[in-house]
Amino acid sequence: MSANAFSLQSLLRTEAAADPAFVFDGTPVSRAEFERKIEQTAAWLAAQGIGQGDVVAVWLVNRIEWIALLFAAARCGAIVAAVNTRYRSAEVAHLLRLSGARLMVAEAAFRSIDFAAILDGIAKHEVPALQRLAVVGADAIPAHWPCVRFDAFDRFYPPAPPAQDDIDLPVLLYTTSGTTKGPKLVAHSQRTLTTHATSVARALQLDPDRHSLLAMLPFCGTFGMTSLLGFVAAGATVHVLDAFEAAPALNILSEHRITHAFGSDEMFRRILALTDAPRPFPHLEVCGFAAFQPGWRELAAEAEARGLPLFGLYGSSEVQALFAIAQPADAFADRIEGGGWPMSPDARVRVRDTETGELAASAVSGEIEISAPSRFLGYFHNPDATRDAITADGFFRTGDIGRLRGDGSFVYETRAGDAMRLGGFLVAPGEIEDELKSYAGVADAQVVAVDLNGQTRCVAFVIPAREPPMQETLIAHLRERLAGYKVPARIYLVDAFPVTDSANGVKIQRARLRAMATERIAAEIA
Structure with missing residues (x-):
């Protein structure tokens, strides 16, 4: 199989695909329009001097430009560093410094977020690699760095050089918790992203004629990006919220016959609270949820009674979200637990006794270790942390506590250590x-x-x-x-x-x- 089969661009070559590919705030974007946007963005990146190995920080809400930047960066051999829109000056400075980003693409403004004020809290000497800002929605914002307008494609840019087959080099950096100040950067390649997206589409048996996704999680995190790419791989339509709000989510779920949604327990709780209908979402088939708040079991029972089927799942930035999910045939009590069945048939999960250091038998709790095609390349610019996180035989030490069920599935129980x-x-x-x-x-x-x-x-x-x-x-x-x-x-x-x-x-x-x-x-x- 050629390397091109594992490129991000290969996800768009689905033979049977729905159109539009995306719907943003009611505006459809066809697959052909999206591919033109990618080529346009790749040409723009090349004109900015961005090429092989250069890092572009993306500080955007969920919009078509975010996805186009990722695919275009892959086309140019560049790397996208995903920046959480909830970050403030210290966090943004840490990410820019650690990634060595040369260019940042940022929002001009979004709701109450003052991007210019946040950037004003970062001194130039804190992020010496950053050369310029590209702004979406304005010609410029007050900042220490030169600004250009990202979405001004009214002039011609020469096409980007031919795509390289460097599918095993970093293309996307997520942030994750660290033990010292600031998060580590988790590096993924086109191969890890693409193979997992394909596994998600197959495991969920997604049909572009029947299925659609409400994307209400931020693209800057693996939960939002993985679900998005899985549906792109399936050729199914993705309806996108720029940022989560319960009322718009309710409207899209109701009006567009959405079949799949992924989010936190609190997101689904807020959506249900807005409707008195006994069974408001008859078309929903799978709602994968992460339990972050107390009372999630009670929520799951209420949601089940009202026809909103919640499925427990498991993932991390290092092995990607939707690494595992419960199955419809699971008993309800098992279906809502974190963990589930790995999406990839090539994934392996084992549990290690934290006291003896030996592999644990089924039903015995210990640290979850994972080997899978979705596993990250390593922590960017942090070989020591990478070495500590990977076993000699290639398993990722998750730092999570769980147990094997003995039937191919597993249960996530809690986070090891002190992370909050x-x-x-x-x-x-x-x-x-x-x-x-x-x-x-x-x-x-x-x-x-x-x-x-x-x-x-x-x-x-x-x-x-x-x-x-x-x-x-x-x-x-x-x-x-x-x-x-x-x-x-x-x-x-x-x-x-x-x-x-x-x-x-x-x-x-x-x-x-x-x-x-x-x-x-x-x-x-x-």
């Missing part, structure tokens, strides 16, 4: 702690996750340096530097952290900190 799931994203405490410690009045900080009014929020404990900082001042500082979901709900001043002595040294008792946070919040509302 906030706002639907996995966040390392160290990222928030480092931002707190960068403030002059903070000597040290620890951050833990707690259940607050039915939502997972983080709480910070701070050891002050000299003059104790005010909680309001610290929170204002964090709001300028981090996405809102990472800002602690409470910040408590303490003289010291609870610790315990072990054979490996003194360790902070994070479980005790979580208990302290819960106790203090309970006392406040009592």
Whole structure:
């Protein structure tokens, strides 16, 4: 089989394909129009001097330009670094610095997000590789870097050089949680993206004449991108929300006979809350969901009773989303659990006992390890982290705890370690702690996750340096530097952290900190 069979462009060569390929805010985009957009974008990238190995940061909401940039970058041999639109200055600066992006394509404005103000918080010396900005929706925005308009294709650009068959080089970088300040960058190639997209289309038995997707997850994350590419591979129509809102999602599900949707439990909860109809979505076949909030089992039962079929699933940036999903024949209690059956017939899942280090038998919990065609290339510019994450025989150490069922499926149980799931994203405490410690009045900080009014929020404990900082001042500082979901709900001043002595040294008792946070919040509302 030729390398071209594993290029992103190959996903558009589906013989039986629905038209339009996409619908954005009611505007259809045919497959032919999309392919013209790719060639146009590739020519534009080449005119900007972007070629083999160059990194382009994409800071856009869900729009046709986002997808065209990914396919065009692959055409040019370039790499797309996906930037979360909820990121703020410290996070954007870290991604740009780590990726070495030469060009950033950004929104001019979107709802309440002031992209120019966020960029203004980044000094040029923090991101020395960045040479210019390309703006969607405006000629320029106030910034330290030269600006060009991305979507001004009214002039002719020479066609991009012929596509290269470098399908095993990085083409897309996702961000993922790290143990120190800032996320790591997960590198995927055209081959890993394409083979997994094809596996998703086959495993879900997608038929372009029958099936369609409501894409309501951000393209900057693997959950949104994987589901999108799976339906592109199947030739099925994708209806896209630029950013999730329950009311537009409800309208699209109802009016366009959508059969598939993927999202968080909270997304589906909000959609159901907007309609009193007993069975509002008769055409829905599969709603893959990630359980991030308390009460997800009760939600799943209500959704089932109202004809909204929720399916548990599993994935990560490293092995891609929709790595596994439950099957319709599974009992309801099993179907809503995280995990499921791998999409790829070539995927292998095993569980390792975290105490003995030996492979665990079925029904015994341990760390999930995965080998699959969807596995990432490695952490970009971080060979040490890559080496630590991959076993000698090529399995990815997920850092997740689960168990095998013995029938080819598995169950995801919880996240190992201290990573927190906030706002639907996995966040390392160290990222928030480092931002707190960068403030002059903070000597040290620890951050833990707690259940607050039915939502997972983080709480910070701070050891002050000299003059104790005010909680309001610290929170204002964090709001300028981090996405809102990472800002602690409470910040408590303490003289010291609870610790315990072990054979490996003194360790902070994070479980005790979580208990302290819960106790203090309970006392406040009592």
